Amino acid sequence: MSKTAELQAAIRDVADFPKPGIIFKDITPILSDGKLFRQAIDLLCETAGDRKIDKVVGIDARGFIFAAAVADRLGAGFIPVRKKGKLPWKTHQAAYSLEYGEAVIELHEDAIKPGETVLLVDDLLATGGTAAAAVSLLEKLDADLVGISFLIELTFLHGRDNLSQHPIHSILSY
C-alpha cells in the first residue's frame, strides 16, 4: 500500500458528529500510530518544496498537532492562530463560518514580521472558511504566504475556491 493509501485507510468516518448530517473525519488513529503520524508529517513537509520557511502557522486545535511537528522538522518557528480569548497579547481577529458552525480566530499582532515566509498548515479543508479567515490575518501582517497545506481535503465542499490566490496542497482527497 502507498503511504497515502495507508493514511487514508486509518481515517475513521464518524456519522452525525458534531451535528446531524456531518461525516466527521477522525484523524486520531493516525496520531496514535507512530509510523503513520511520521508519514503524515513527512508528506506535509514535502509541500514546502525548496522554499525556506520562516514560520509555520497552525490553526487551533487539530492544526497545532501537525503544524508544530512540521515547524520542528523544517527548522522554522511555530505560530498559533487561536480561537477567540486564548491569546494573551494584542491580536487581530477574524470571524468566519465553517462546515458545522461559526467562530472567531485571533493572531498576535507581532507574530510575524513583514515579508517573512509562512506555510499555513491545518488538518482538514472543508468549506475553506477557517483557512480563509487565517489567510486574512496573515495578510494584515504582510506575511509572504508560500502555501497552505492540509492533510485532508473534502473536495465536494469546494473550499479551494475560497483560497484560490495561494498554492494549496492536500495529501488526501475525498
Ligand SMILES: O=P(O)(O)OC[C@H]1O[C@H](OP(=O)(O)OP(=O)(O)O)[C@H](O)[C@@H]1O
Ligand atoms: O474548511 P472549514 O469548513 O472551515 O473547516 C475546517 C476546520 O474545521 C476543523 O476545525 P474545528 O473548528 O472543528 O476545530 P478543532 O481543530 O478545535 O476541532 C478543522 O480542524 C479545520 O480547522
Ligand SMILES: Nc1ncnc2[nH]cnc12
Ligand atoms: N467533516 C469534517 N471532519 C473533520 N473535521 C472537519 N472540519 C470541518 N469539517 C470537518
